Amino acid sequence: MTTQAQSLIAELLSANGYELIEVEYVAARELYRVFIDRPDSRRGLDRIAVEDCATVSDLVQDALMAANVPYEHLEVSSPGIDRALTCPGHFERFAGETIKLTIAPPYDGLRKLAGVLSGFEHDHVVVAVDGVTHRIPYENVARARVVPQY
The missing domain is CATH 3.30.300.20 (K homology (KH) domain)
Structure with a gap:
């Protein structure tokens, strides 16, 4: 394209x-x-x-x-319930949702991450996983999706 x-x-x-x-x-x-x-x-x-x-x-x-x-x-x-998060504003708008990230190149040894989105701060996606907060540089986020909650 x-x-x-x-x-x-x-x-x-x-x-x-x-x-x-x-x-x-x-x-x-x-x-x-x-x-x-x-x-x-x-x-x-x-x-x-x-x-x-x-x-x-x-x-x-x-x-x-x-x-x-x-x-x-x-x-x-429509983007569906497992919608993609494709810009910094989406990470702010969907704070509080459970998300999955694919990280490329890997950052701090992380290739994939799933947790609760805390938001977007200083060009970093902030995700909490089991009480640990991860700050992933936006440039390393290859793919991000909301995890559907049923």
């Missing part, structure tokens, strides 16, 4: 009251997967309806065509 396409989608969503969570591109199928939310959503499922996905799908489809970005398929959905 090109940076141009991701920037185009992010700007389009922001201008229409949505937030881009993730964009995946599957080259073999020429498929864009776009995960959206509302900037004030807490859990992800509480704000995005099927109608939102249809609206965003139409907007993104028109924008990709106008920009001559080749694709065959487009999927738009």
Whole structure:
């Protein structure tokens, strides 16, 4: 996926009251997967309806065509209950949630970490695991997801 396409989608969503969570591109199928939310959503499922996905799908489809970005398929959905945390603001907004982190390169010998998100401080993701607080540099966070609570 090109940076141009991701920037185009992010700007389009922001201008229409949505937030881009993730964009995946599957080259073999020429498929864009776009995960959206509302900037004030807490859990992800509480704000995005099927109608939102249809609206965003139409907007993104028109924008990709106008920009001559080749694709065959487009999927738009909510981030789900195991939503990705993809920017510093997400780590602030979802403080108190249980999360899983993949750390690359490893930091302090840690490759994976699961615990309660305390927040985001001084370019570090702060996670409490069994009473121990870990401060992981944001640049080392390869992947972060909320762990669903049932």
